[in-house]
Amino acid sequence: MSAASTTQAVDQHMQPADKAVIQASQLTKRYGAAITALDQLTVTVEPGITGLIGANGAGKSTLIKILLGLLGPTSGHAAVFGLDCVTRGFEIRTITGYMPEHDCLSPDVTATEFVTHMGRMSGLPATAARERAADSLRHVGLYEERYRQIGTYSTGMKQRVKLAQALVGDPRLLLLDEPTNGLDPAGRSAMLDLIARIGTEFGISILVASHLLGEIEQICDHLVAIDGGRLLRADSVSSVTQASAVLLVEVDEGLEELQAELGRRSLRPIPYQRGLLIQLAGDETYDAIRDAIADLGLPLSRLEQRRHRIEELFRADPTVSGEVGSDVWSADAGQAPGLSTGAASVN
Amino acid sequence: MSTDAHAAAGQLASPAADGGGVIHNIGYRRYEGERLGRWQIVRALTWHSLRAAFGIGRGAKAKIFPVLLFALMCLPAVVNAVALATANGGGQPIVNYDDYIPSLRTVAMLIFIALEAPVLVSGDLRHHTLPLYFARPIHRIDYPAAKLLAFFLACLAMIEIPLLILYLGIVSQSHGASDVWAQTRQLGPGLLYGAAWAALLASIGLLLASTTGKRVFAICAIGIPLFLSWVLANVLGHVGQQAFGPNGFGHPSALASLAGLISPFTLLGGVLQWLRAPELLGPDDHRIGITIVGQYGSVYGVVFAVALIAAIVGLVVRYRKVGVA
Numbered sequence: 001m002s003a004a005s006t007t008q009a010v011d012q013h014m015q016p017a018d019k020a021v022i023q024a025s026q027l028t029k030r031y032g033a034a035i036t037a038l039d040q041l042t043v044t045v046e047p048g049i050t051g052l053i054g055a056n057g058a059g060k061s062t063l064i065k066i067l068l069g070l071l072g073p074t075s076g077h078a079a080v081f082g083l084d085c086v087t088r089g090f091e092i093r094t095i096t097g098y099m100p101e102h103d104c105l106s107p108d109v110t111a112t113e114f115v116t117h118m119g120r121m122s123g124l125p126a127t128a129a130r131e132r133a134a135d136s137l138r139h140v141g142l143y144e145e146r147y148r149q150i151g152t153y154s155t156g157m158k159q160r161v162k163l164a165q166a167l168v169g170d171p172r173l174l175l176l177d178e179p180t181n182g183l184d185p186a187g188r189s190a191m192l193d194l195i196a197r198i199g200t201e202f203g204i205s206i207l208v209a210s211h212l213l214g215e216i217e218q219i220c221d222h223l224v225a226i227d228g229g230r231l232l233r234a235d236s237v238s239s240v241t242q243a244s245a246v247l248l249v250e251v252d253e254g255l256e257e258l259q260a261e262l263g264r265r266s267l268r269p270i271p272y273q274r275g276l277l278i279q280l281a282g283d284e285t286y287d288a289i290r291d292a293i294a295d296l297g298l299p300l301s302r303l304e305q306r307r308h309r310i311e312e313l314f315r316a317d318p319t320v321s322g323e324v325g326s327d328v329w330s331a332d333a334g335q336a337p338g339l340s341t342g343a344a345s346v347n
Numbered sequence: 348m349s350t351d352a353h354a355a356a357g358q359l360a361s362p363a364a365d366g367g368g369v370i371h372n373i374g375y376r377r378y379e380g381e382r383l384g385r386w387q388i389v390r391a392l393t394w395h396s397l398r399a400a401f402g403i404g405r406g407a408k409a410k411i412f413p414v415l416l417f418a419l420m421c422l423p424a425v426v427n428a429v430a431l432a433t434a435n436g437g438g439q440p441i442v443n444y445d446d447y448i449p450s451l452r453t454v455a456m457l458i459f460i461a462l463e464a465p466v467l468v469s470g471d472l473r474h475h476t477l478p479l480y481f482a483r484p485i486h487r488i489d490y491p492a493a494k495l496l497a498f499f500l501a502c503l504a505m506i507e508i509p510l511l512i513l514y515l516g517i518v519s520q521s522h523g524a525s526d527v528w529a530q531t532r533q534l535g536p537g538l539l540y541g542a543a544w545a546a547l548l549a550s551i552g553l554l555l556a557s558t559t560g561k562r563v564f565a566i567c568a569i570g571i572p573l574f575l576s577w578v579l580a581n582v583l584g585h586v587g588q589q590a591f592g593p594n595g596f597g598h599p600s601a602l603a604s605l606a607g608l609i610s611p612f613t614l615l616g617g618v619l620q621w622l623r624a625p626e627l628l629g630p631d632d633h634r635i636g637i638t639i640v641g642q643y644g645s646v647y648g649v650v651f652a653v654a655l656i657a658a659i660v661g662l663v664v665r666y667r668k669v670g671v672a
Contacts, residue, residue: 068482090484094382098482104475113404120391121483123382132378139375165479170378202375 020082021045021173021205022067027076029062029229037062039229040076045207049199051216051223051237052209059229060209061101064175067207068098080173094123097166101177101209104162107151111137111161114150115168122169129168136164139202140194156187163194167204174198176208180215192219249289250275250302261292280305388485389493396497400463401504412462416455417505423448424509428516440517444510444537446619452506453612456544457573459505460498460552465565467494468553473560477669491553491666495659498553502545510537540619547611547651550658557665576610583609584639604641608650617647 022045029038038059054060065071067080069089078085080092106114115136119129137146140160145153150161159179166174179195180188196219199206210216216223217237225232249269251258259276262269265288269276278285293300383391395404401417402410423442431438442448471477480490514534521527555569587603607613621644640647 070478070481090385090486093482094484096482098479100475100478100482102475104479106470106474106476108405108470117395118479118483120395121388121480121485123384123388123484124378125381125383126391128378128380135374135376169483 019046021047021050022078022080022207023082024063024078025076027063027066027078028074029059029066029071030074037229038066038073038076041226041229041231043224043231043234045205045224046222047205048221049196049206049208049219051220052207052226053211053213053216053223054209054226055211058211058227060211060226061177062229063226064098064177064207064209067175068093068096094169095172097169097171097174097204099162099166099174099176099179101181103158105150105158108149110149111142111146111153111157111164114161115146115164118165119168124169132168132170133164136167137161139167139198140164141190155182156184156190159183159187159191160194163191163198167198171204174204174206174208176206178209178211180210180212188215195219245280245305247278247280247285247289248272248275248302248304249278249293249300251293252299252301254296254298257296258292258298261296262289265292275302385485385489388483389489392480392485392490392493393497393500396467396494397500399466400498400501405466409466413459416459417508419451420455420505421509421512423451424513424516427513428519431516431520438520440513442513444513444533445540445623446616447506447509447513447537449612449616452544453577456502456505456548457570457577457612460502460548461566461570461573463501464498464549464552464556464569465562467498468557469560469562469565472557472669473562477666487667488663491557491662495550495553495662498549499545502549502552503542506541506544507538510534510541536623540615540622543618543651544615547615547655547658550655550662551611554658554662554665557662557669573611577612580606580608580610580613584613588639601641601643603639604643605646607640608647611654614647614651614654617644618651620644621647 022043024044025042027038027041028036030036041059041063052060052063062071066073066078067085069085069092072086080096083092085092109117112133115133116129119133119136120126122129124132134146137143137160140163142157142160142164145157150158153161159182163176163179166176176195180191183191192215195206195208198204199219199221208216208220220237222234222236224234249258255271255274255276259269259271262276262278267278267285267288269278271277278289289303398404401413402408427441430441446452471480477490481487511534514530517530518527521530551573552569555572556565558568559565583606584603587600587606607617617640620640
């Protein structure tokens with residue numbers, strides 16, 4: 001199998017007619033009888049940056065390893081750029097870069113040496129590997145430091161080297177497993193900017209796994225949410241946040257009157273902290289609120305549009321949240337979340 | 348949709364096609380050049396590992412022991428060449444092509460594999476680098492295969508470059524083509540036997556090294572059992588000869604003959620005797636490092652083959668499991 005034919009095969013699958021980067025159908029992976037990492041997962045990932053969201057143990061890493069052809073699924077089917085993950089993993093790995101979750105760097109070599117070697121392992125000739133290693137390290141923001149041994153690096157710099165080694169082979173797809181792991185807030189922000197830039201400016205599709213929804217909201221075009229190996233929801237981030245737009249209204253007094261009045265205007269206001277949340281349907285919602293407040297003569301102190309974080313949309317179902325961490329969610333997105341914390345229903 | 352913009356950017360391979368009105372030509376270039384196939388990648392990994400075994404690309408400290416041991420291995424051949432040159436054609440070679448100097452070869456190679464086999468495999472295990480290799484366009488077996496080939500070649504260089512120096516030293520003082528031809532005919536089996544050393548020691552060394560990710564532990568995991576088994580084989584062989592051997596029965600006892608199977612080094616010594624010249628050694632030959640195979644020569648051949656295959660299979664099995672947990 002020559003590399004040239006691989007590239008052609010990829011080009012064919014990059015045609016508009018078949019744009020899916022990743023396709024999984026009924027994908028199941030069991031470890032022994034007890035552990036089910038993936039359970040009948042069916043999902044399609046399109047070009048762009050896609051967030052793979054789930055709690056630790058939701059099956060994110062297992063999915064990535066199956067996509068790379070490193071693990072065989074127990075049943076079901078998965079393909080990357082139309083290449084079957086079981087039979088054509090070799091070709092998939094030619095055009096895919098992988099950044100593991102855990103530490104994977106040799107501390108006693110320089111970043112340049114390490115990334116160059118990994119470029120060679122990606123199939124680049126020696127000269128090209130050196131050039132692309134220098135380019136990749138520059139793209140991730142490592143300049144003079146790249147001649148230092150990796151053991152002397154900060155966590156943030158190590159994460160950048162991990163990203164650079166995934167990028168060095170000029171992949172069509174990057175699989176990033178928890179790329180912000182262990183980073184401080186500034187480091188997280190820098191890493192997310194970097195991923196967003198690679199996705200938008202470099203034209204490389206990215207599947208980024210994370211258990212932190214807030215991050216995904218910032219940089220992703222699409223969202224795939226899994227829990228317990230099952231698909232919770234797959235949608236574009238913009239459509240999710242569009243559907244969730246709400247207005248927050250605060251008045252200095254007469255909150256109950258306003259709630260009753262808005263209710264009569266069929267706006268279903270939800271008490272939230274010191275104000276009311278109202279689902280934003282369009283300009284008429286603003287008009288209705290304005291009229292209601294004017295009619296009641298209440299002192300309006302705040303009227304703002306809130307962009308809901310995805311956490312709130314996928315807020316944990318109280319019946320399950322005891323089992324998972326508080327920063328994750330596991331609700332079925334089809335169910336309307338409870339109203340007490342002001343999260344709006346997404347359906 | 349922004350998605351379409353990304354797709355377009357991907358197809359056109361041009362960051363500027365994003366059309367966001369921002370100039371961000373920071374120069375990401377797609378790689379359109381040649382991509383190497385599986386075997387060329389394996390060859391690159393083999394070459395990389397072979398260099399690492401001699402400390403090349405690893406800093407000055409890493410080169411000290413490989414260079415010292417290599418010099419030690421070459422010393423007899425160099426001394427031999429100097430001696431022959433100064434004897435003006437009248438001298439005899441001080442070492443042979445077959446087992447060179449068995450005790451020197453044993454000690455030098457023991458230290459070499461204990462120190463350098465972990466260099467090839469421990470780091471990738473300890474620092475969890477293996478998933479990066481397995482996520483690349485090679486197959487799972489390629490990693491241990493490349494490492495084994497590299498370490499085999501490293502051991503081969505340690506053993507056979509001294510033989511070649513020995514050969515050149517002798518040939519340079521030879522008179523006539525028949526002398527050269529005679530030396531060449533002796534060199535051939537010596538090189539083959541050296542390859543047997545390299546194959547067995549490289550595969551056992553890497554298998555033991557791959558059991559742990561910590562380099563110090565790996566050094567111990569190789570050095571201690573190989574050294575102790577070598578000592579034990581010699582002690583048992585000696586005891587076997589003293590107790591039952593030369594005076595009582597006229598030929599080595601079973602204990603003396605089979606003790607050599609315990610250690611790879613004495614096993615190799617037994618293979619040489621079986622193949623070449625069992626009659627060269629008398630029953631009262633007590634030289635350290637010399638195995639007395641007696642009538643059990645073929646057992647040594649079989650055990651050598653089994654040990655070699657088992658070590659290679661063990662290494663492959665080891666790398667089927669590790670790295671993708």
